[in-house]
Every structure is written in C-alpha cells, then in structure tokens.
Amino acid sequence: MVIRLPDEKTLITKAQQGDKAALESLIGRYWQPVFRLACLKTGNSEDAQEITQETFLKAFRALPGYRDTGASFKTYLGRIALNLVTDYWRKKGRAPQVMALADYQEPLADPAPLPEEGALSRERREGIAKLVGMLPAEQRRTVELRIFAGLSLQETAKLMGKTEAAVKMLQQRALKNLRRLFAEHGITS
Amino acid sequence: MTTFSEDKKLTELSAAIDAVNRGERPDSQDKELRELAEVALLLKRSGPPPAAVAALADTLSGELAARTKRRRLWMTSGTAGTAAAVLLVIALNLNPAAPTPPPLAIPPTGSVVIEAIPSQPAPDTAQTEEAPLAKAEVKPQEKAEKRATMASEPAKAPEPAKQPEKTAEPAVAQVTARETPPTVAFLAWPGRQPERSAVDKSGAAVRQVYSVDSGEVVITQRATSRTTAAAVGEPKTAAVPDGGEPPVTKKADTKVNRVTATVKGFVVTVEGSQSEDELWKIAQSLE
Numbered sequence: 001m002v003i004r005l006p007d008e009k010t011l012i013t014k015a016q017q018g019d020k021a022a023l024e025s026l027i028g029r030y031w032q033p034v035f036r037l038a039c040l041k042t043g044n045s046e047d048a049q050e051i052t053q054e055t056f057l058k059a060f061r062a063l064p065g066y067r068d069t070g071a072s073f074k075t076y077l078g079r080i081a082l083n084l085v086t087d088y089w090r091k092k093g094r095a096p097q098v099m100a101l102a103d104y105q106e107p108l109a110d111p112a113p114l115p116e117e118g119a120l121s122r123e124r125r126e127g128i129a130k131l132v133g134m135l136p137a138e139q140r141r142t143v144e145l146r147i148f149a150g151l152s153l154q155e156t157a158k159l160m161g162k163t164e165a166a167v168k169m170l171q172q173r174a175l176k177n178l179r180r181l182f183a184e185h186g187i188t189s
Numbered sequence: 190m191t192t193f194s195e196d197k198k199l200t201e202l203s204a205a206i207d208a209v210n211r212g213e214r215p216d217s218q219d220k221e222l223r224e225l226a227e228v229a230l231l232l233k234r235s236g237p238p239p240a241a242v243a244a245l246a247d248t249l250s251g252e253l254a255a256r257t258k259r260r261r262l263w264m265t266s267g268t269a270g271t272a273a274a275v276l277l278v279i280a281l282n283l284n285p286a287a288p289t290p291p292p293l294a295i296p297p298t299g300s301v302v303i304e305a306i307p308s309q310p311a312p313d314t315a316q317t318e319e320a321p322l323a324k325a326e327v328k329p330q331e332k333a334e335k336r337a338t339m340a341s342e343p344a345k346a347p348e349p350a351k352q353p354e355k356t357a358e359p360a361v362a363q364v365t366a367r368e369t370p371p372t373v374a375f376l377a378w379p380g381r382q383p384e385r386s387a388v389d390k391s392g393a394a395v396r397q398v399y400s401v402d403s404g405e406v407v408i409t410q411r412a413t414s415r416t417t418a419a420a421v422g423e424p425k426t427a428a429v430p431d432g433g434e435p436p437v438t439k440k441a442d443t444k445v446n447r448v449t450a451t452v453k454g455f456v457v458t459v460e461g462s463q464s465e466d467e468l469w470k471i472a473q474s475l476e
Contacts, residue, residue, distance in 0.1 A: 015253070018249070023249050027246060028237060057248070061253075143232060150210040171203065175225040179224055
C-alpha cells in the first residue's frame with residue numbers, strides 16, 4: 001500500500017498557518033534532498049545536518065510571504081540551502097564554492113518515492129535513529145551519506161576522503177551491525 | 190584483503206543501496222545480501238531523524254501560528270477601525286443638531302410663481318453669464334415667520350458692491366454667482382396679493398407686480414445694509430428709519446411714475462401710473 005501524501009499546495013497553505021502536521025510532512029518530504037545538497041556542498045554530514053535544519057527554519061519563517069511565482073517549493077528550498085552553504089564557507093574564512101547556474105535553477109534532486117509500505121511509524125523511526133547513533137562514527141557517517149542523503153558511492157568516497165572500496169566495506173559493516181541491533185531491539189522490516 | 194567473491198558481494202550491496210536510493214526494492218538471490226538490503230531499505234524508509242523533524246515542526250508551528258494570529262488581530266483591528274469611522278460619519282450626517290440651511294422666507298400670502306429676473310452679467314464674471322436662471326415655486330407662510338426672517342436680514346444681505354451705484358435702480362447687476370445666495374426675504378403690500386413675482390437668482394432683488402384698478406404697480410426691492418449704503422454712497426437714495434420721512438428720488442414720466450425709497454432696510458422702487466404721492470404711500474405701507 002502506498003501512502004499518498006496530501007497535495008503540496010495544500011500542505012504549504014496549512015503550514016503557513018502553523019499546522020504542525022503539514023510542517024512535518026513537508027520537512028519529511030524534502031529533508032533528504034536538502035540534506036544531500038548540504039552534504040555535497042559542505043562534505044560534512046554534521047554541518048549538513050545543521051544547514052538542513054536552518055534551511056527549513058528560514059524557508060518556513062518566510063513562508064507567509066511565499067508566493068507561487070512559478071518556482072517550485074523544492075527550488076525555493078534549494079536556493080535557501082545554497083545561500084546557507086555560501087554563508088557556511090564564509091564563516092569558515094574560505095571562499096564559497098562556485099555554484100553552477102544549474103544548481104540555482106534546480107538545486108534539489110527529486111525525492112525518491114518510498115518503496116512499498118510507505119513511511120514507518122514514529123516510534124520505529126525513533127528507534128532506528130537511536131540505533132544508527134550507536135554505530136561507530138565512520139560507519140554512521142557512511143550510512144548518513146549513502147542512505148539518508150542518497151549520495152553515490154563516488155560522492156561519498158570523495159566527501160569522506162576514502163576510496164570507493166573502503167566505503168563499500170564501511171557500508172557493509174554498518175548494515176551488518178544494524179541488522180544485529182535491529183534484531184536485538186525487535187525492529188524488523 | 191578481500192577475496193573476489195567478497196568484493197563481488199560488496200559491489201552487489203552497493204548496487205542494492207543505489208536501488209534503494211532510486212526508490213526501488215532490491216532483489217538478490219543471496220540471503221545475506223537480501224537481508225542487508227532490507228536493512229538499508231528500512232533505514233531509507235525511516236526518513237529524517239524524527240526527533241529533529243518534530244523539534245523543527247514544533248518551533249515553526251509556534252512561530253507561524255503566532256504570526257498568523259497577530260496578522261488576524263491586526264486585520265480585525267483595521268476592519269473594526271474602518272467600520273467605526275464609517276459609523277461615526279453616518280452618525281454625524283444623521284445628527285439632527287447639525288446645522289442646516291435656514292429656511293426660505295417667502296411672500297406673505299398666496300402661492301406665487303417666482304421667476305428669475307434677468308441679471309446683467311458682471312463684466313468680469315463669465316460664470317454669471319453662463320449660469321442658468323433659477324425658477325422655483327414658493328409656498329406661502331405666516332406673516333410672523335416673514336418678520337422673523339426680516340429681522341435677521343442685515344446679516345444675510347449681499348456683500349457690498351465694489352463700484353458705486355450710478356442710479357437708484359436696484360443693483361441687481363452687482364450680484365454675481367460667486368456670492369452666497371442670501372435668503373429670499375422682502376416686503377409685501379399688505380392686503381394684496383402680487384399677480385406675479387420675480388426674484389433675482391442670487392436672491393438680492395425681488396420684483397412684484399400688483400394689479401390695481403388703475404393698472405399695474407411694480408414694486409422692486411433690493412436688500413441693502415448700512416455697509417452697502419456706505420459703499421454706494423447713497424447719492425440718490427437715502428435710508429431712513431422705519432416710519433420716518435425719507436428723501437425720495439422722483440422720476441417724472443408721462444405715463445409711468447417711479448418712486449424710490451429705502452424702507453426697512455430695502456431699497457424699494459415703486460412704479461405705476463398713480464401719482465408719486467400715491468406711490469410713496471404704497472412704498473411706506475410695505476411690510
């Protein structure tokens with residue numbers, strides 16, 4: 001069964017009025033592409049996490065004035081994220097990366113549709129997040145970049161400063177550890 | 190060091206993760222690989238950290254709701270203020286204590302049709318030339334009402350003429366459309382009803398035509414005041430107290446006699462076929 005999410009315009013209208021469920025839905029829908037972009041531009045999953053949160057804060061705080069001017073909400077979010085990445089590099093005293101024009105036109109990749117079963121319950125999601133946090137740092141980062149952010153093997157290797165073979169090994173170890181932890185905590189697919 | 194089969198498994202697992210990222214369900218014959226791919230799928234479906242998302246949504250929900258509330262409050266206040274202003278304007282317009290234009294003072298008896306006297310246009314007032322002549326019907330009122338209006342007449346008299354009068358004729362030509370139309374108040378011949386009456390469009394001069402046995406008596410009145418009298422110098426028309434003996438300007442005519450006198454603040458010209466004495470008496474009898 002595929003869970004159909006409400007229409008995006010409806011969600012935005014509700015979110016403008018402070019509807020929490022609509023806000024959660026929009027954040028959940030666009031978290032991964034924003035996080036992915038931030039990871040790619042910063043190379044640091046922790047900083048990317050902060051930029052992702054800040055992107056949503058900025059975007060939704062400006063949401064009452066957001067008008068559908070032809071740009072999609074995804075593009076709107078992506079531009080905010082790119083501006084935050086630029087600020088991030090300036091704060092670090094480094095020249096911001098040169099952004100390609102295409103980055104500004106369509107900065108976010110479309111979120112991949114969830115394969116069958118749709119979203120998990122909040123309890124299960126919280127349990128999974130907790131178990132991921134128990135992984136060794138490199139394995140956790142590999143999971144964040146490869147699976148949560150959806151980066152390619154090559155991109156992940158580049159960001160982590162490792163070879164693709166090393167990343168393959170890290171992701172296998174991470175998934176084996178998580179399979180064990182899921183079994184111990186009764187989390188099954 | 191990894192063996193060939195291990196390296197193949199790592200590559201297949203990586204391909205399975207790519208499939209999950211594309212939204213596909215990985216399919217593999219290898220049991221371990223299938224289980225690891227299921228773990229990856231579970232991770233993917235778990236989405237972003239729920240605690241972080243919930244915290245974000247909480248923060249934003251509070252801010253946006255408060256902002257929406259403030260905006261609504263502001264709009265409500267604005268609407269209420271506008272409504273109050275509209276109501277105030279309506280209330281002021283409906284207030285009976287608000288000043289209203291004074292009523293017209295009208296001829297003493299009978300219903301008369303008042304026609305406009307063709308005024309001579311002021312030389313520098315094109316507006317007077319183009320203004321249409323007024324025509325109105327005025328209904329009679331009580332005599333006392335007329336007297337009350339007459340008592341306040343000096344304040345309503347037209348503004349002084351800028352040039353001295355050259356004749357004793359009523360200075361109808363001095364009245365321009367720019368002046369505020371004064372209240373129509375004039376004297377009447379007691380016991381008689383004018384056959385017709387005409388009023389200057391500014392209301393400063395009135396002409397009444399009475400029909401008598403010997404013909405017609407035309408009484409022309411022009412409101413005046415001390416200021417007006419001083420301005421015009423009154424070379425030919427002297428104002429006299431009520432009931433006093435006024436200096437009279439007489440104009441001899443073979444057919445029509447004319448007498449001009451100032452009576453009760455009005456410059457009155459009486460014309461008719463009667464003798465000047467009779468005309469003078471008529472002028473003095475005006476009330």
